[in-house]
Amino acid sequence: MILEIDNVELNYNSKRILNGIYLKAETGKVVGILGSNGCGKTSLLNIIFGNIQPKYKLVRIDNKPILKPLYLTKLVKYLPQHLFLPKLKLINIFKLFYVSWQDFILEFPAFEKYKKTKVNKLSGGEQRIVEIYLVLKSNSNIVLLDEPFSHLAPLQVDSIKKIIIHEKRYKAIIITDHMYSHIIETSDDIYLIKNGCSKKINNINELKDYEYLSQGSLT
Numbered sequence: 001m002i003l004e005i006d007n008v009e010l011n012y013n014s015k016r017i018l019n020g021i022y023l024k025a026e027t028g029k030v031v032g033i034l035g036s037n038g039c040g041k042t043s044l045l046n047i048i049f050g051n052i053q054p055k056y057k058l059v060r061i062d063n064k065p066i067l068k069p070l071y072l073t074k075l076v077k078y079l080p081q082h083l084f085l086p087k088l089k090l091i092n093i094f095k096l097f098y099v100s101w102q103d104f105i106l107e108f109p110a111f112e113k114y115k116k117t118k119v120n121k122l123s124g125g126e127q128r129i130v131e132i133y134l135v136l137k138s139n140s141n142i143v144l145l146d147e148p149f150s151h152l153a154p155l156q157v158d159s160i161k162k163i164i165i166h167e168k169r170y171k172a173i174i175i176t177d178h179m180y181s182h183i184i185e186t187s188d189d190i191y192l193i194k195n196g197c198s199k200k201i202n203n204i205n206e207l208k209d210y211e212y213l214s215q216g217s218l219t
C-alpha cells in the first residue's frame with residue numbers, strides 16, 4: 001500500500017502553517033518527519049488521520065484519492081501526543097484492541113504485575129509504552145506515531161524501535177519525534193518540515209544545511 005499526501009494548505013486564523021507538503025509512505029518503510037517546534041508536524045499527522053480539515057489537501061492510497069477522513073477507513077492507527085487510553089484494567093484494554101497480552105508480557109515482562117491494574121495507575125512513561133505497543137500491534141495498514149520516544153527510558157526506546165522495525169514489514173509507518181537520532185536510525189525516508197514545506201532529506205547532513213541541527217551535530 002502506498003499513501004501519499006500533497007497539496008496541503010493549513011491556516012490557523014490568518015497564520016499559514018503548512019503550504020507545499022508532499023509525503024509518501026509505503027508498506028515496508030518507516031517515514032520520519034523532523035522539524036522545529038511549531039512547524040506543523042502534529043498538524044500534518046492530524047490532517048492525514050482526518051482529525052483536522054485544512055483548506056486544501058489531497059490524500060491518495062495506491063493512487064486513488066481518499067475523500068473521507070482516513071480514520072473512517074479502518075486502515076489507520078494513530079498515536080497522539082497525549083495519553084488516550086480508557087481508564088480500564090490493562091488486560092481489558094488489550095482485549096479491546098485485539099492484541100495479545102501474552103506477547104506483550106514476553107516483550108515487557110515488568111508489566112505482568114499490572115495485568116489487572118487500571119491503566120491510569122501506571123506512570124506516564126508506562127502508560128506510553130502500553131499505548132505505543134497497542135497502536136503498533138493492532139490491526140492496520142498505516143500507523144501514525146506522534147512523539148513515541150519522548151517519555152521513555154533508553155532501554156524502552158530500544159524495545160519500541162525493534163517493534164517498529166518488525167511491524168513495518170506489514171505496515172506503512174509515519175513517525176515524528178524530537179529525539180532525532182532515533183528517527184534517523186529507524187526511518188527509511190526522512191522529511192523535514194520547514195517554512196510550511198516538506199523537504200525530502202537525501203543526506204542527513206542536509207539537516208544541518210537547513211538549520212534543523214547545529215553544525216556540531218551528527219559527528
Ligand SMILES: Nc1ncnc2c1ncn2[C@@H]1O[C@H](COP(=O)(O)OP(=O)(O)OP(=O)(O)O)[C@@H](O)[C@H]1O
Nearest residue numbers: 012013017035036037038039040041042043044178
Ligand atoms: N488549534 C489551533 N489553533 C491555532 N493555532 C494552532 C492550533 N493548533 C496548532 N496551532 C499552531 O500551529 C503551529 C503548528 O503546531 P503543531 O502542533 O502542528 O506543531 P509541531 O511541529 O507538532 O510542534 P511541536 O514539535 O512543538 O510539538 C504552531 O504554531 C501552533 O501554535
